[in-house]
Amino acid sequence: MAKIARVELDYPFDAEQPEVGDFIEVADGICWLRMPLPFDLDHINLWLVEDGDGWAIVDSGLGNNKSKDIWRKICARIGAVPGGGRPVTRVFATHFHPDHMGLAGWHCEEHEVELWTTRTEWMMARSLYLDTEGANRREMAEFYLRNGVPRPWYERTLQMGNTYREIVEEPPARFHRVEDGDEFELGGRSWRVIVGxxxxxxxxxYYCEEINTLISGDHVLPRISPNISLWASEPDADPLGDYLDSLEKFKALPADTLVLPSHVQPFRGLRERSAELQDHHRERLDAIAEAMVGKSLTGYEAIPIMYGRQYDEFQLGLAMGECLAHLARLQEEGVLTVDEDSAGVRRYVG
Ligand SMILES: [Zn+2]
Structure with missing residues (x-):
């Protein structure tokens, strides 16, 4: 995730933010809950939405004991415990990433409720969790090799276990499907699904027109740009193209929409922020295109063009994925071509 923030956004809760493990009300019937993450990005925002007599949970935090302990305390405070009178009614997930889906299955089992999400996000979560090869390790290692990563990293990637399963409790074996454009009732109001x-x-x-509020997940964040990566599971995809296109849907919402993002804090200025994210990637694409003129580089070799330096192994996965997403977009736009040598290593040619 890169830090970008040139347009001025309005942060209505700048002075009042929940401590990690605590929550505050941010809109009528919606509470903002902060949970810890053991990364550079040290928190995730989750949402409790009043739903009839009880509460719907939107995203759930990492699947670890610390998050469970916090949830137990929160559930006791909001009455979502046996005899408390305010049960959890359903669990929503914006997407399959561990900080969002980590405790979805645990909540569904504890509270005997359903998971609401899109079919692809549910299937991603289920398949990564159940992958006996270890969350696609072999495919990922070979993908790295094809994109020019030094051989020792290939070997180490092969040996990694299922890192998804380490921080995600088993996602439920059945779910309730939501699709782009679906309207559903939540807390006596109509909410619309916006897929990106x-x-x-x-x-x-999830967008509610009545209270002009958008739960944006990781799709639109303030201050930081969401990671947009090409992954081994779909090496011919154009994720950046998908992302830039789907931001158009958010630019069509009212300018003063209250945005509830999964990281940082709630803000207003959705149209400006969506445009800024598009501009940020366009500038990066143009800079890479310029630097690639007359060159033939693997994805790995192109990383310093995008970031000004090479990455260590720990950060390589995300940097590589983002770099490849930009190269794939430029290939799609006809700016770069791809050559493959006899060993199957791909080179992007400017
Ligand atoms: Zn995410």
Whole structure:
């Protein structure tokens, strides 16, 4: 995720933010809950939405004991415990990433409720969790090799276990499907599903016109840009193209929509922010195109063009994915071509 923030956004809760593990009300019937993450990005925002007598949970945090302990305390406070009178009614997920889906299955089982999400996000979560090869390890290692990563990293990638399963509790074996444009009732109000691609294949944001509020997930974030990566599972995809296109849907919502994002804090200025994210990627695409003129580089070799430096192994996966997403977009636009040598290594040619 890169830090970008040139347009001025309005942060109505700048002075009042929940501590990690705590929540505050941000809109009529919606509470903002902060959960810890053990990464550079140290928190995720989750949402509790009043739903009849009880509460719907939107995204669930990482599948670990710390998050479970916090949830147990939160559920006791909101009455979502036996005899508490305010049960959890359903669990929504914006997408399959561990910080969003991590405790979805746990909640569904604890509270005997259904998971609401898109079919692709549910299937991604189920298949990664159940992958006996270890969350696509072999495919990922070979994908790295094809894109020019040094051989020792290939070997180490092969040996990694299922890292998804380490931080996600088993996603439920059945779910309730939502699709782009669906309207459903939540808390006596109508909410609409807005699907976006690029960050995750079928990421669901949820918009309520009556209170002019958007739960944007990771699709539109303030201050940081969501990771847009090409992944081994779909090497011929154009995730950046998907992402840039789907931002148009968010530019069509009212300018003063209250946006509830999964990281940082709620804001207003959705149209400006969506346009800024598009401009940010366009500038990067143009800079890469210019730097690639007359060159023939693997995805790995192109990383310093995009970031000004090579990455260590820990960060390589995300940097590589983002770099390849930009190269794939430029290939789609006809700016770059791709050559493959006899060993199957791909080179982007400017
Ligand atoms: Zn995500």
């Amino acid at each position: 691609g690029g960050h995750a294949p079928e990421h669901a944001a």
